[in-house]
Amino acid sequence: MNAAKAGAIAALVWAAVEPFDQRMLRHDYSDVAVLGKAVTRSRAWPLAGLAMHAANGAVFGVAYAQARRRGTSSVTMALAEHTVLFPLGAIVDRRHPARGTKGLAPLWSKRAFAQATFRHLLFGALLGHLAD
Numbered sequence: 001m002n003a004a005k006a007g008a009i010a011a012l013v014w015a016a017v018e019p020f021d022q023r024m025l026r027h028d029y030s031d032v033a034v035l036g037k038a039v040t041r042s043r044a045w046p047l048a049g050l051a052m053h054a055a056n057g058a059v060f061g062v063a064y065a066q067a068r069r070r071g072t073s074s075v076t077m078a079l080a081e082h083t084v085l086f087p088l089g090a091i092v093d094r095r096h097p098a099r100g101t102k103g104l105a106p107l108w109s110k111r112a113f114a115q116a117t118f119r120h121l122l123f124g125a126l127l128g129h130l131a132d
Contacts, residue, residue, distance in 0.1 A: 006130035007061020008054040027111035033103025078124030
């Protein structure tokens with residue numbers, strides 16, 4: 001399977017498990033909502049969010065295809081991306097046009113960090129499995 005397709009599939013699986021970790025951690029943070037509600041406030045936000053999330057996964061998959069030639073693992077790469085970009089959640093919390101709505105619980109929190117860590121682990125493992 002090519003890396004872009006693997007990344008898109010891994011991102012869609014991530015989106016499918018969001019309700020699970022939201023219940024487990026009792027924190028209403030959804031990457032699909034963050035992305036979709038950033039571009040539309042209509043009822044189409046879930047579709048927009050899924051499309052954007054899948055596209056991001058595809059781009060990440062292509063980047064992984066290049067990095068794995070140097071021996072970088074998909075899980076390491078996904079967790080590194082998470083660690084580097086997580087602080088941007090503080091900006092999203094202040095600037096997102098739909099802040100405070102369903103799916104947009106504070107991103108700059110321990111629970112959101114735990115959710116994002118789980119999601120990135122899942123994504124990285126699945127990406128590596130599908131792409132390799």
